[in-house]
Amino acid sequence: MGLNVGCAARPGRARDNKTGSWRVFRPTVDSETCKKCGLCVLICPEGCIREDDDGMPVVDFEYCKGCGLCAEECPAEAIAMEQEEK
């Protein structure tokens, strides 16, 4: 049978599926304005923003879809969405 019984699947597919290519706008963080509150890390639906050793957000562009939620929610308005050059 060509199907897995009960539609069972092994994990790991989301990691393999790099969604960064979907992006039209990319988030850019203004390090002067950022208060390092970490809200963007929590809010990112792809879980692809992390904090560096100084608490500054770093975006993993292999997965960032450019949805803009981080920019929308940033209390300091430190994230701008800028069109990608493709």
Added chain:
Amino acid sequence: MRELRIHGRGGQGSVTAAELIAVAAFKSGVYSQAFPAFGVERRGAPVQAFVRFSDSKIRLRSQVYEPDYIIVQDSTLIKDVNVFAGLKEGSIAIINTEKGGDAFDVPPGVRVVTLDATRIALEVLGIPITNTSLMGAFAAATGEIEFPALEEALGERFSGPLAEKNIEAARRAFAAVGGGA
């Protein structure tokens, strides 16, 4: 196949009586079947329960309409429910009452056995639960179940002093109806 219909009110133990008569009949060596017909699930509401006795496997699942025997746990039911419906020549009606058999207007050919089961229950158990007394009366009046089998069934259902008291109530009723235990 013989059939019994028990009339009572919710809380009087009619369903238990049917079950234990079926158990005693099985222990007496016949095939038996007991099942209830609940009306509303409420204390005091009229309830019926049925027992069938047969020498072979019982397949029939419908209610009992032409009983060979009835037990009436509470004679006040007679004005609300047609407890005598379907009785036929040779049927036996066992009624818990202080009155004699002549007080009841039964179809012709029906034998009425009356018993003050409430008095026995109050004296022996201290509560007016008459089902076990009426089981004793049923054993004596019909011969469908042997008294030792009834005693065993009661002993399995109840424990300790409660078993002894219920067996005593059944024994007194059995004797009152002329059983020779």
Added chain:
Amino acid sequence: MMEIMEGSHAVAEAVKRCRPGVVSAYPITPQTHIVERLADFVADGEMESDYLTVDSEFSALSACVGASAAGSRVYSSTSSQGLILMAEVCFNASGMRLPIVMSIANRALGAPLSIWNDQQDSIAMRDSGWFQLYAEDVQELVDYHFLSYRVAEDHNILLPGFVCFDGFILSHTYEPVDIPDQETVDAYLPAFDPYQKLDANDPISMGMYATPDYYMEFRYELDRAMERAAGAIEDAGRAFGEHFGREYGSLAEAYRMDDADTALVAMGSICGTVKDAVDEMRDAGRKVGLLKLRSFRPFPKAEVARALDGVAAVAVLDKNISPGMAMKGAVGLEVRDALWKTGIDVYSYVIGLGGRDVRRKDIAAVADLAESGRGDMFYGLREELI
């Protein structure tokens, strides 16, 4: 050894001997005595199961899905609205191919509220991908539990199943029954060997997303498994005979069908009453027989066609109603399908809904109606009320 006990307590004894690792159920009349007794067994240490107390039937079956996926043999039981509340989970359980066994104490669906018997609840779940067996008496009811786990857990089947039995009529009846001993059950039903299970060290997800490129094939495989279940039920029934001395080698049982002109078709406890009615009609010279369906899913189409070959009229007793369907009853429709193009007249009679008692004389009256070409109707309505 024959003993006498209540049908529900006999079910609990059977389930105990199936050794489920998890029991998860929510009480509902008339199923209650089963789960009360199982809770006692677990509390008294007579049964090594986790007994989960949950907040609804939806949760009860959801917990079963989780426990089954984690590799445990699981058991549940319900009735009526409880089953309908489980509906969403039922479809998931079969889609995930989890071999859950659930006893259905058949009861009417509200509104109006009714605690009494018909078979609307399980028949409404016809398309849920669970196999459905219907017991005639307490002995079959007990035996079908062992048989159902064996079929469900077969790696070639992997389907959940209902053991259906008429509420009150069997659940609350005391009658003699043979409860097999544990060793005999263990020999027939080995320990659960899951085809796959959730394991933190080797993770999988079950019941994943299927796009339009895949979904139909999953449903096709589910249907094929149900078709294979027919053979598996027969095999398990024959093996049952070898282990227990009682054989269930067919999905439909013919009673006095030889030379019958009129056939009654029924499922569940009504079959006992029908057998007595058939005997009476035979004594009166009428050529009448019964075909009892043990299984509604899978539907034994070939066996029905074979058993009813040569009769003039078929009367199907339907303890269900599909409002708006021309034939009325769901079982009748499938019997008519099985006899398609044979020219045999098949009629459905909606009977015994909501606990309306069915007597031998009613069965004879239905046979009369079928012979006179009248059917696809309710039988036994109180005309003064309508």
